[in-house]
Amino acid sequence: MTGEKTTGSTEQANQVVSRLASPVSLVNLFGMDRERLRAQFASIGEKPFRADQIMQWIYRRGVDDFAGMSNLSKDLRARLEANFVVRPPELLTEQLSADGTRKWVLKVGGGQAIETVFIPEKDRGTLCISSQVGCAMDCAFCSTAQQGLNRNLDTAEIVAQVWFAAKALGGDFQNERVISNVVFMGMGEPLANYNAVLPAVKILQDDFGFGLSKRRTTVSTSGLVPFMDRLREDVDTALAVSLHAPNDALRNELVPINKKYPIAELMDACRRYTAHRDHKMHIVYEYVMLDGVNDSPALARDLARLLNGMPAKVNLIPFNPFPETRFKRSKQDAIETFAGILRGKNILATTRKTRGDDIDAACGQLVGKVLNKQKRRLSDIPVRAA
């Protein structure tokens, strides 16, 4: 059964109103990484370690009110209130699926909303977060693609998804880790919003931030090669690649960015990524299983050849149909045969369980609410790393 509730008590509403009434000159600290927080504190003559303390309060303990930061002196709290505010975006709704999957919808201005999904499993809890309002990459099988792109999320909007989920799930990042993994696999192409995603990853991994291990943050990409190279140099994080086809003709059709960065270039970028000193781990290759399109034994053999000798794990994702799609989910025996062929060639292959489809939270079903979409062409997307 799907249960939906609108969050926010009268007290919370009053807090929001009083914050909205704050002078506009107050700097919002929410969404700043340690470097930026320290710069803010330096600007009011405070020592860097104060910024570290605030960072812990915000991200580790989920406190967004200076009055609640009990290890700060009264004087300092007063100075902080005079200069800064900690204001996350507004949470709209929370939904709970029969299988324990949860979905949150966050308001991101202009009447638009984005979605975040938590998937609890026996040994871990994975939070799937969004990086853009919609997406311009136009992958043929993806419901987010149907929405087009409106805009990039800023770092605060990205980090807030983790912050709200941690609070709602009852644990915190201090003692109890309900969220053990964060994956950038919700709405949007994370590497097309690199300048906001990079500080978000840093906050997720920072010991004073959410403190997640480097192996437990995963950035996913449909294959923006120059930004894969930049990510490799800038931060140590796991990488997932939305592959979905082992040859250019089919991938051009399913993942159009392939026309710009064909499979050979993409695989070279993957090799560079895993050869880097900080990334000695496999890349996860996502492969959505589409009935009669990309699920034949011959294509499984091609995929095994493509990944031969690479540190790779293939995640087979049974397609989740959505209205107006021309695709159907592969039959179970086709998925099993495909996985068996990969394993027979010594490629790690897993099949993702479908979760949360009663609340449209299954993979490829995140649509949020994208208004004023500007269905940009791929040629408009920034593909060069600055």
Ligand code: SF4
């Ligand atoms: S699969 Fe990912 S990159 Fe492709 S359109 Fe959907 S959200 Fe964008």
